[in-house]
Amino acid sequence: MTQANPTSTAQTLPLAEGVQGIVADWSSDQRAFKNVPWGKAMMWIFLLSDTFIFSSFLISYMTVRMSTTEPWPNVSEVFALTLFGRKIPLILIAIMTFVLISSSGTMAMAVKFGYEKNRRMTFILLLITAALGATFVGMQAFEWTKLIVEEGVRPWANPLGAAQFGSTFFMITGFHGTHVSIGVIFLIIVAIKVIRGDLDHERPGFLTGRKGKYEIVEIMGLYWHFVDLVWVFIFAVFYLW
């Protein structure tokens, strides 16, 4: 371990807890988030803003769905699949949910092994996470193709019922799928940094020039868990309503 910077008081003086702690942290005339690297605090603030974006989409969806006078398509049947000669309702979405939750589990373990400086395990778990994420996007592409080609649903029209189904479906799942795809790309970048030893040797990043540290695995994890979190809400209000 490196020696603590002697001018930094964050680790040596005890920090206040509870409500007093909040006031003390925010009024300390220093950084407000005491034991959190700033990159992580910034990721949290980005995720908060993303929460508002997704919530606006989901609340608009609720508003148009409640106000339409045309019947809403039966989502349970639209997303059914015929497996082993039997039609199972909503099974595609259920599998996608389990895939994404599993990727969240492997991501959480990658963060843990990262802080233990276990390069190999972190690399493997990050790659599994990326593979599960890519599987999810692949299944979503299959779902979109089925809806567009076979059912003829468009963002502006829907032969199955209310036209609002098409617009909200493509908007919400499209935005979420984009997040997953970007996450997969970044997971691969972080995995390469880990296995090359960039984080152990504190090599500067090619874009930011910041020293490589294992906290970037946790920051990546925050983003990835957020993508899973959004899916929890989409699954509940879009597919189960």
Place this chain on the structure above:
Amino acid sequence: MAHAQVQQHAAQGQQHAHVEGQQHPIGIYLKIWGLLFVLSAMSYAVDYFHFQGYLRWFLIIVFMLLKAGLIVAVFMHMMWERLALMYAILVPTLLLMVLLGIGALEADYTFFTRGVFFVRGLL
């Protein structure tokens, strides 16, 4: 006594300084993973067994909030963060309840006016 407490705190602080970032036993992640699987299976079962009405809504929302809470608290380590960060991130999301309320009111009104419009068209 206060002095002893301060010393104890300082000792804890030093312990924390040795551990970098968020480190927790792997068991907790596996347990939460399992729990998320069970909760997802249960919300899928709500649809599979055709629960309807308020029971359906109650179950869907309870499972949704439990899953969201577990992910934020454990996977995203929020339960181990200081309150300053926790409140900064979690409290603003409550504002969305206002937007939700406005959306619901607006939707009911639009639905009502559409009903009136279409019925008048028939007469």
